Amino acid sequence: MTAIWEDQISLHSRVDPVFDTVAPAATWKDSDAHPTNWDAELGDVSLELERDQAVLPTTPDREGYFGPHHFSYWASGLRDHRNLMAGAERLGVNVQRYLDMGCASGRVIRHFAAQTPEIKTLGCDINRKHIEWVTQHLDPSVVAFQNTSIPNLPLADGSVDLVSAFSVFTHIEALETTWLMELDRILAPGGMAWITVHTEETWLEMGQGWPLYNAIKNHPDFTDNASPMTSDRVVFRWKNDRSYSSNVFYTWNYLERVWGRIFDIVETHRRLPVFQDVLVLRKKG
Template structure:
């Protein structure tokens, strides 16, 4: 966001996050011209239809479980025709590259006793991803957390019903892959 602010001083930029601490940080340290608000887990943004030419979500769809498709519909609603979406994901490539050198690997193993979907162990990453949409979720304290992995076929076939999948860039954002999509 701060890089966009440096290069496009006249751009109408918005920032949305579910975490109030991040919203407060943005308000404190980034340009006051930035429109910022906190959203909820529900896919209902107080924004006009067809109002954005670009939406990006870094490490968002890697954590959305229950409302994933509804959020894609919401992004479709707010994107202008021809508008682009840049969304990071974990794919089967991410799954296959999991190893002790990755922080995500350790994050998952630390929570192994709380993850109900499958038996979590280091060996699981030595096998192909078992489902086209793999959800690892856990409930600790008052927070429900999830880490998701999607097959590229799932992205093309399921997400592609909402927006055109232009490209899936492997490791497009550090270890996460990027889905580039366009609203028809």
């Protein structure tokens, strides 16, 4: 297919997708053979399952997340919803409006819609297919919109209390500080951002079985990760002519030196859940 200009700053902008879907999460609870012990991690989720009757995306329509393990896909979003709400509570943030940047087909925002419907939920993604998926299948109260790789969101200053970006800044090879400034702009005073990153510790730890390692070890620029990163910001680019095609690692020093000027870094969490670290950022007073 001939390249079109939108592909450089977005994905699938000209498709009108038709989706197959997977039955709601409750269908899969007792037959999901994923190694995570969700009962131990989440406790009894029967109420949450009952509240979320929406269909699930097929594996290709959810960025491949959790392969055939449909319940685990759902449960991982519930875990992240809980982590976000617990983080907001620790920081005393009263969440009335929430944005998930890079929401894909709604792994996390579906739980805001089902479990905390009093919160106005927004999701954005550069991939039009994902926005269509959310719009066709999640509660009409959820507002989903397509953005581009150019750091600019069609939201008013100070209009959200909580922003998350799960596995998004791990792929932003350019203009990441401009994105941070944009998130700072839309956050209300006291607002909180929850952003997952690959750090220098991820770099040293990743090995066989890590989804990222399996990809990166085949990159022509990769030699080994037995020694510390050789620069503060390491980027593996797969393609130059399209968005969302790279993997990025940061040192803690860089995050503090660069990101810490834009936001207060109030918490860091290692390996939450497993393969990435979390920065909890607060709008500076």
